[in-house]
Amino acid sequence: MRSTRVRIAIDAMGGDNAPAEIVAGALRAQEELGVDVLLVGDPQQIEASLKQHTQSSSLEIVPSEGAIEMSEEPLIALRRKPKASINVAMDLVKKKRADAVVSAGHSGAAMAAALLRLGRLPGIDRPAIGAVLPTMIAGKPVLILDVGANVDCRPKFLEQFALMGSIYSQYVLGVAEPKVGLLNIGEEPNKGNELAIQTHQLLEENPNIPFIGNAEGRDVLSGHFDVIVCDGFAGNVLLKFAEAVGEVALQILRQELPRGLHGKVGVSFLRPNLKRIKQRMDHAEHGGGLLLGVAGICIISHGSSQAPTIFNAARLAKDAIDNEVLDRIAVTSRLAES
Template identity: 90%
Template sequence: MGSTRVKIAIDAMGGDNAPDEIVAGAVRAHAELDVDVVLVGDPHQVEAALKHHTHSSDIEIVPSEGTVEMEEEPLVGLRRKPKASINVAMDLVKKKQADAVVSAGHSGAAMAAALLKLGRLKGIDRPAIGAVLPTLIAGKPVLILDVGANVDCRPKFLEQFALMGTIYSQYVLGNSEPKVGLLNIGEEPNKGNELAIQTHELLSANPAIPFIGNAEGRDVLSGHFDVIVCDGFAGNVLLKFAEAVGEVALQILREELPRGLHGKAGVTFLRPNLKRIKQRMDHAEHGGGLLLGVDGVCIISHGSSQAPTIFNAARLAKDAIDNTVLDRIRSSYDPTVAVRADS
């Protein structure tokens, strides 16, 4: 990108809290991340939401008509509503009028639109959604993929996920030698179903993947692994369970710490610590998942996303662009692809 500012197309109509929370997160991203923001949505609703914010006059609005509803089948909805906000946002990236898309709308529609409009990267059979979760080691998150794009997988798909996850972990999460694991029910290579056994063989034989073995459920948040690969069915269950555990833990802290006189006095002193705990555990702090494997940067956020999630999703998109993740994945399959020298 050189010195060119990153431009992010944000689906202002996607999600349970659209457009107000989406617009609020976009405005903050524009102000704090040094990025240009394009809000895609109903102009009247978006303009009304923008009026609540200062320093938003230079944010561009691109009109769209309607959204793909959660109960709609993704492909049917996309074809029936060609001017839906997610379609228009993807078109902006396809036409090089934006560098990335962020959407908290129908995740299946976002993935389908990315495949239809942007296509897959060469060498990638299936894209994967990568989600970043906190671990027991502060400052050392783990990347889980796939967390929902592919319910059924073949071993070679998981091998591709592992390679893309390795690149993302190295260049965005800052792990010079990431440790890759395969989600399984045991540590031994012969444990698990046929998919797991065959995938273990592929990962072990691929020198480009720093594979260290199987990861059991108890290992996922241990910090021992930097990347864990699995099919989208198991990954989505794992992601939503981890999010629920985080929310339960935070709620317990809120309820139990203030109990009694000592608790009420202690909360005042612990407030900075509690804020850091929330930042480590709250899924909103991570912004959503990067759809790895499509020919464009696409962040799929939670349907319940509020302003902080959208802000962090924009940050995630900017990190992927600044660290040329797409070019690095391309170059792993095609050595003739050049990666920007200053990355």
């Protein structure tokens, strides 16, 4: 465990609500988490956002020029804008001025910048974005990876995702003995496409992975699995569908519970329960996805992130740093290769 104070570089220009909401979340993170925050972006815009808050700020501002827009092709834009906020933030980690990066900007650009500037961990061929979702069991989330970094995968990539996911689940999410599953269309080992069949065999034969079998779509949020691996195409569809279902469920509760006299009276008593329901289902509570497999801690948050999401992303980064996730993945990967 680390004894030095964690330093987090936050891309102040990334996301739909930048920089105001990013700055608000960063201020809260520095105050409540005890971390040092470096806000990367346009100094004038950041200063204007800081003036909206009454608390005194010791946040360090690191100047950058521009940001990668959602409409831009990541690699081309990163090369054309070397001083863009996400590039500058990644360079801070590369130069050891920061321990982690948080960005709600272009996710493809964040991943590409991490690969170009930080590189991959030894023994890892492809990084994966891990997203945490709630399950039917209170206090027992499930980690899904990959949810968008790799559309096309080989069996070996999925094996590495399972390895990284089990380490993350154990040391950051606090699961003593993580149960790893492979997303598939059936429970039997011979079900699915060639990728699924070959991956199943690799996972079953790897002693470093606590693999318990295939996970069907209905199993994802059951709480039976702690980690579920899949390619980035299926994972991204799964993630966005799950988020939409959560939003629909909350909207239905808001519409239906107050109906009628009994409903209006009942809602007043149910407010604490409804707040807890929202907390369990709201993706903002998890802060975003950790890009596992690169040689640095990188949290990719939603483009629509507001202050609470940025705060939770900073918390997620601090947990990963405090629990030495990078070192554990690197060591386990080397052991698996030997």
